[in-house]
Amino acid sequence: MTGTSSTTLDFGVLFGTSGHHLAGWRLGADLGGGSAGAELDVTEAIRWAQRYEEAGLTALFVADVVSVWGEHLDSLSRTTRASYFEPFTLLSALAAVTERIGLVATATTSYNEPFTLARKFASLDHISRGRAGWNVVTSVVPLEAGNFGRDAHYGHAERYARAAEVVDAVTGLWDTVADDAFPRDKESGIYLDLAGRRALDYRGDHVATAGPLNISRPPQGHPVIFQAGASETGRAFAARVGEVIFAAPRTLAEAHRYRAGLDDALRAAGRNPADVRVWPALSPVIGSTQEEAARLRDTLDELLHEDVLRRVIQDNVGDVDFSDFDLDAPLPELPESNRSRSRADSIIALAREEGLTLRQLALRWAGAGVVGTPADIADHIQEWFEAGVADGFNLAFPFLPGGADAFLDHVLPELEQRGIWRPHYGDTLRETLSLARPDLTIADFAGATA
Secondary structure, X not given: OOOOOOOOOEEEEEOOOOOOOOOHHHOOHHHOEOOXXXXXXXXXXXXXXXXXXXXXXXXXXXXXXXXXXOOOHHHXXXXXXXXXXXXXXXXXXXXXXXXXXXXXXXXXXXXXXXXHHHHHHHHHXXXXXXXXXXXXXXXXXXXXXXXXOOOOOOOHHHHHHHHHHHHHHHHHHHOOEOOOOOOOEOOOOEOOOHHHEOOOXXXXXXXXXXXXXXXXXXXXXXXXXXXXXXXXXHHHHHHHHOOEEEEOOOOHHHHHHHHHHHHHHHHHOOOOHHHOEEEEEEOOEEOOOHHHHHHHHHHHHHOOOHHHHHHHHHHHHOOOOOOOOOOOOEOOOOOOOOOOHHHHHHHHHHHHHHOOEHHHHHHHHOOOOOEEOHHHHHHHHHHHHHOOOOOEEEEOOOOOEHHHHHHHHHHHHHHHHHOOOOOOOOOOHHHHOOOOOOOOOHHHHHHHHO
């Protein structure tokens, strides 16, 4: 049987100011929708970051791709994915106006160099006083390649091989400076003890970096590493490097299979499953009654243009042009693509298992998740937590402000009353998550070279 080491739930939140549902930005204020121009409103971002912290959520998670998010202009013109902040810039601003909530930035291993990543995350960890996290991704959007001088995107296997080296190099760079390397002693005039700094000289097949890092060691030792690999290759990678794993199982049975498979992969990688947290995705649509919640879900779905419905599937499963596909026909057979294997497999499996038309499939995938009353949402969370398949959840509110307010004001108090969640913060994100800190001192350096 799988199991969780957590005694209380954690909640991350996919951070944005327009909502996760692709039509959430269109929802009227009378139904809980917000401003249509909120995605670059830093004042609104600050308000939400502070609201989530006050409610007791564990971390803000900023998703990212390093290109236009969707290459088909017919769809892009109808979603807020046309405009979004760069994660480090946004989270550095939010670090200055929050005190406890974790700050998780997405950064690709495909189109970043290890030294740049190590330095940026070390800086964010210092700026936030130990609240930084790195969501490690390998890039699934082919357009990213052209922004970095490549004619074609890396292949699936090559992406993961490069990712493994990048993570090794980044963590190695964080370990090039000891925790006690900076005495900053005015009397002796010693600012840096040179015995607490060393070169790395990492040389792999894909990346190389000399080091050492030009900033003192991050407050957490290593910022917390988040990962979401779900294909066989991706899961092995997640088991090797991840400390918090994002997952997207559709059913409890699938969640059990995922957790069991991940635990096996962790043991194969020489790690203890109790040292890793799993956060399934949760996008709740909440109403005072089940009927009200269902009407709200239907309203959101009705706001989705047909161009968006076609492209939300095309952008996730392959490079075949869906322009002329009949939305009310079954999903046709598709060739293998160079995008996310696990996501494509999940979408195709859902369509085949339930006999869904392309329209039905797109509506299921576009952003609405568990639908019901606050008690219904709490039941879902409690069932998965007590089944041992979730240490927490990564929340993606379909629309703002109403979608988030309903969860924060009604679901969280219900979970607290049931005794399975309470607000809890440590001094760092690692402490909040009960993850061990990798300590490193000058004495460790000496022992390594003795």
